[in-house]
Structures are given as C-alpha cells and as structure tokens.
C-alpha cells in the first residue's frame with residue numbers, strides 16, 4: 001500500500017526566486033492491486049505528484065509511505081524497486097546505443113543481482129509479456145517503432161517485479177488505435193501481475209474507462225477523489241464536470 005501524507009511541492013525559479021506551488025498538500029492512499037487515475041489539465045501538478053510518489057522528486061512537505069516505510073527519510077529502503085514510473089518520454093529516454101535486451105536487463109543487475117543466464121531468461125519472458133518478438137533482444141531503439149519503444153520501457157519497468165506501476169500519459173503522441181492497444185496491454189498486464197496501477201492523464205475518457213478510483217487535480221489542488229464504477233453522477237466538483245463535458249461524457 002502507498003500512503004501519501006500531507007505531500008506538497010513548491011518550486012522556486014528565476015533571479016527573484018519566484019515560488020510556484022506545483023502540488024498543494026495532498027493526503028491520499030493507494031490500495032494494492034487497484035486501478036487509479038489522476039486527471040487534470042496541463043500544469044495541474046500530476047507529473048510532480050507522480051514523481052514524488054516514485055521517489056524522484058523531493059517534496060517540500062509531507063512524505064510518501066510504501067508499505068509503511070517513509071520514502072524520503074529512511075535510507076536504503078526498497079521503494080525504487082517497488083514503485084516504477086513509466087514517464088511521458090520514457091521511450092525516447094532509452095539509451096540509443098544500448099540494445100533492447102541490455103536495456104531491459106539493466107535494472108535486473110542493479111536491483112536483483114541476477115547472473116547473465118537468469119537475466120537473459122527473464123528478459124525473454126518480459127519481451128513475450130509485452131508483445132515484443134524475441135528477436136528484438138539484439139536490436140537498437142532506433143530500429144523500433146514508437147509503440148514498440150514504449151513497450152520496451154514498460155518491460156524495463158516490469159523487470160524488477162514492482163508492486164505499483166505509474167504511467168504518466170502512457171500513450172501520448174500515438175494514434176487512436178495504438179493508444180487503445182497499449183492501454184489494453186497495460187490492463188492485461190495489471191490483471192495477470194496484480195500490481196497497483198496509477199494512470200496520470202489529462203483524458204477523462206481514459207480515466208473513467210480504466211479506474212476504480214479517480215482523482216481530479218486543478219491548479220495544484222486535489223479537488224475531487226471518488227470511487228468510480230460507471231456512474232458519472234459521483235462527480236460533484238465543477239471542474240470534474242467540465243472535464244466530463246469536454247470528453248463528451250455528460
């Protein structure tokens with residue numbers, strides 16, 4: 001279970017150290033094996049929240065607890081393995097000189113210290129799981145399509161058997177059929193591997209299609225958090241209603 005307690009993030013930038021609140025204090029928890037969506041327009045603080053949950057952005061206040069262990073105060077805990085963030089630009093962030101196989105195996109060396117044979121075996125399984133042909137092991141990222149590169153990023157994140165996967169705009173830049181396919185593949189993976197799934201998205205249509213619980217962010221504030229099982233009347237905040245309307249859901 002992941003608990004976010006009183007978590008906030010303020011950036012200061014420029015000569016005058018102007019303060020910008022990216023995430024106002026948020027307290028929320030993510031139960032194991034459930035599906036969540038964090039929805040909001042660009043700049044509302046979704047990515048910053050995701051990065052804080054994944055241990056990649058130090059909060060200004062508050063803390064994140066993974067299975068009761070604080071992420072930002074205790075050295076050497078296991079959260080970097082347990083919580084994996086597939087970032088918006090994850091596909092293009094693959095090392096262009098590293099083969100797909102080596103890219104997927106890299107976290108197996110860092111986190112699980114598997115030997116070469118075990119790594120190769122695990123990599124084969126991950127390629128299969130993510131619908132990539134075994135022959136891609138020796139290919140370079142530039143020899144793959146954008147969708148295939150995204151699948152490699154997902155395989156790489158899955159390599160360490162995380163308890164929670166966060167997808168930040170999982171399908172940005174893909175056409176509609178590919179978007180649907182990748183989302184279906186992610187949902188299938190979640191069903192078979194049973195990790196907690198958090199989708200970060202600006203797309204309310206995606207949120208209502210996939211999530212058991214939906215969180216709506218506006219201007220750094222979590223304005224609504226509701227369980228969802230198909231009935232859009234559970235949303236009460238004006239901004240949630242605007243997002244629903246914009247997606248043709250009301």
Ligand SMILES: Nc1ncnc2c1ncn2[C@@H]1O[C@H](COP(=O)(O)OP(=O)(O)OP(=O)(O)O)[C@@H](O)[C@H]1O
Pocket residue numbers: 011012013020021022040041042043044045046047048049202
């Ligand atoms: N490292 C940083 N330094 C200064 N400001 C930042 C930094 N990272 C994010 N911000 C600002 O924090 C605010 C929230 O950004 P964030 O990326 O979390 O929003 P978002 O909802 O994920 O947006 P998008 O959907 O466009 O990715 C924005 O105003 C952004 O400019």
